[in-house]
Amino acid sequence: MPELPEVEVVRAGLEPVVAGARIAGVEVVEPRSLKRHPQGVADFEERLTGRRIRAAVRRGKFLWLPLDDGPREAVLAHLGMSGQLLLRTEDAGTDRQLRVRLVLESPAFGPITVAFVDQRIFGSLAIDPLVPTADGAPGGFGDPAALVPAQVAHIARDPLDPVFDDLDFVRRLRARRTGVKRALLDQTLVSGIGNIYADEALWAARLHYDAPTARLSSRAALTLLAELRLVLERALADGGTSFDAQYVNVNGASGYFSQRLHVYGRAGRPCTRCGTPIVREPFMNRSSHRCPTCQRPPRARAGRGAPAA
DNA sequence: AGCGAGCCCTGCGCGC
DNA sequence: TGCGCGCAGGGCTCGC
Numbered sequence A: 001m002p003e004l005p006e007v008e009v010v011r012a013g014l015e016p017v018v019a020g021a022r023i024a025g026v027e028v029v030e031p032r033s034l035k036r037h038p039q040g041v042a043d044f045e046e047r048l049t050g051r052r053i054r055a056a057v058r059r060g061k062f063l064w065l066p067l068d069d070g071p072r073e074a075v076l077a078h079l080g081m082s083g084q085l086l087l088r089t090e091d092a093g094t095d096r097q098l099r100v101r102l103v104l105e106s107p108a109f110g111p112i113t114v115a116f117v118d119q120r121i122f123g124s125l126a127i128d129p130l131v132p133t134a135d136g137a138p139g140g141f142g143d144p145a146a147l148v149p150a151q152v153a154h155i156a157r158d159p160l161d162p163v164f165d166d167l168d169f170v171r172r173l174r175a176r177r178t179g180v181k182r183a184l185l186d187q188t189l190v191s192g193i194g195n196i197y198a199d200e201a202l203w204a205a206r207l208h209y210d211a212p213t214a215r216l217s218s219r220a221a222l223t224l225l226a227e228l229r230l231v232l233e234r235a236l237a238d239g240g241t242s243f244d245a246q247y248v249n250v251n252g253a254s255g256y257f258s259q260r261l262h263v264y265g266r267a268g269r270p271c272t273r274c275g276t277p278i279v280r281e282p283f284m285n286r287s288s289h290r291c292p293t294c295q296r297p298p299r300a301r302a303g304r305g306a307p308a309a
Numbered sequence B: 001a002g003c004g005a006g007c008c009c010t011g012c013g014c015g016c
Numbered sequence C: 001t002g003c004g005c006g007c008a009g010g011g012c013t014c015g016c
Helices: A004-018 A041-048 A166-175 A180-185 A195-204 A218-237
Strands: A022-028 A057-059 A062-066 A073-078 A083-088 A098-106 A110-118 A124-132 A147-149 A279-283 A286-290
Touching: A004 A057, A004 A062, A004 A083, A004 A098, A004 A110, A004 A218, A022 A041, A041 A124, A062 A147, A073 A083, A073 A147, A166 A218, A180 A195, A195 A218, A195 A286
Parallel strands: none
Antiparallel strands: A022 A098, A057 A062, A062 A073, A073 A124, A083 A110, A098 A110, A124 A147, A279 A286
């Protein structure tokens, strides 16, 4: 489950179950799902068993469960393209693509299993040490502690983070010498945004994906940030975007935001603003969706990087 | 600094 | 039916 709203749906679903829960058992079914845990399967299983989870925390698309007792560390999760964290009662049947299972003893729910299910195995779990945040503010949403997993330390705050610095974002965005969508997908500049919400926010802000960041006015950059927040918040309110059963909450339920998308996945259908058919174009080995009328290509600039005449 | 390519994977829908 | 192809929400590393 990819982008910020979908990951936040998962975090919020886990929180009441995992807070204060003891890890009674760990089973790694697929060792490749520990790509972020180089110490290997046995180390992961042994070190986690018996530990107590304090909370469920998220920054951007990264999720972690800080552990209370013992070393200052957390269970880190990145869902990649297809990862899910599902809650299962112990007698429930095994999920087809179950990769890792954490059996918990939850104060609120009793015995319950967190199943890490991941079709493509791009996601990963790990035990990661917690390090202090650079700015002294909480590491993510869901825990006041000013700590982040070491593997998340280079990830920027996301636009829904109360400590997100709007003016600093505008400054850094405009200092880039690249296209605006490429910048939005760079998780070290701003986190939580992926292909869907980048396309949706750019449509709302009437920007072409290749619009040079250096030529964005501060006002345009702030507008874009406001549209990003709007689309992320609306998607979150709808439970995230689900095109199929792959993007679901901890109970396996889909979100409804796909019904409100304006460009993503709508190639050939009319722009909801002007009626022009939406186009899908290759971009960064993926696809970009835009309205050819509302989001005109940037005009070529003379000098370095300009297309040959 | 930035970027393209390549890599990590499975599975679905489509056209032939 | 079966097969090959293109496509899918991400991120990391490398060489230029």
